[in-house]
Ligand SMILES: O=P(O)(O)OC[C@H]1O[C@H](OP(=O)(O)OP(=O)(O)O)[C@H](O)[C@@H]1O
């Protein structure tokens with residue numbers, strides 16, 4: 001797969017280093033709080049696994065999935081954990097248009113969480129359609145379609161250990 005995608009946009013070592021930094025920051029920020037991490041499947045699966053183990057707190061962990069309903073609106077599944085009085089940190093792979101993040105923030109806030117913040121591995125500001133800012137960001141990426149480390153193109157390439165720009169030669 002390396003040959004198809006050439007040089008990584010963000011290497012595995014850079015991801016590991018940045019996650020260590022984010023873990024230290026989140027550990028300090030949530031030291032006195034009732035932290036529940038909520039991973040957004042599928043894209044955030046790799047980031048959740050690594051970031052959760054870089055946070056030195058007894059955090060709860062849960063997952064949600066997103067889907068699109070008959071009206072073309074994005075919806076989320078209901079978390080299994082009770083979020084009342086919890087400080088929720090949503091873990092996302094990327095914020096692009098901001099539509100997914102907006103729906104997640106609105107819905108989880110309605111479930112009675114004390115606070116809801118978002119940590120995204122990647123931020124693509126040029127893709128933004130809604131005014132959404134992540135509270136923690138791993139890396140800012142250019143306005144290109146990126147894959148790897150959880151991010152897919154047609155459900156493939158999630159397992160790449162680094163982030164790359166999709167090469168047209170990958171085909172369909
Ligand atoms: O900011 P946005 O434009 O809303 O895009 C970001 C969202 O889109 C992707 O998920 P997708 O719904 O494709 O599903 P996946 O996580 O299963 O890949 C990505 O994982 C984010 O969740």
Ligand code: HPA
Pocket residue numbers: 094096097144145146147151152153
């Ligand atoms: O650049 C991207 N790559 C993969 N999935 C995505 N979902 C929104 N933007 C992207």
Ligand SMILES: [Mg+2]
Pocket residue numbers: 040041042043044066093
């Ligand atoms: Mg996703």
